[in-house]
Amino acid sequence: MSDEENSHRPNLSRRRRANTPAGTKKRRDVWVTVEEEAALVARAEREKVTVPNLLVSAALAERTDSPTERRAIGAELMQLHNLLARSSNNINQLARHANATGEFPVEAREALKHIRSVAMRIDRAIEGLM
Structure with missing residues (x-):
């Protein structure tokens, strides 16, 4: 595939979230067990996102029930x-x-x-x- 054809194709394998205009403001460290890490990595791979993106998406999802x-x-x-x-x-x-x-x-x-x-x-x- 030529560079021209490739530039018109959406990048379906993008794993990072898009940058925000203001950039990253805060960093959060989360401690997880080995089992939790494995589950997070597996789910992130299934959903084709990074683990931090998965955590942020889940935490900020519209579902508000506790x-x-x-x-x-x-x-x-x-x-x-x-x-x-x-x-x-x-x-x-x-x-x-x-x-x-x-x-x-x-x-x-x-x-x-x-x-x-x-x-x-x-x-x-x-x-x-x-």
Whole structure:
């Protein structure tokens, strides 16, 4: 490939961040374990960035939830899981009754409505994770 052709091609293997007009202002040293370093290097290679770029990008990402908020979301999902398990048990009991008697219990409509509301809560909790 000629120099002229090469000058019009974007550099897809660029690993450094672009320089800022004011230049670098602060330097931060971060101590990591050997295992953490290996994981950082592997991920940076996968994403084709430098480790410092990876760290800055991750730290400044739009996602603003903290570990505490993520734990709260996890707790909410566990509550929903337990609620869904109990509700499923109720639905099974209603189905057994319907199969044994040939009658559709009036409570089944409310139970199904409840299951739908739990499913919607699960959807909202999942949306909160994204």
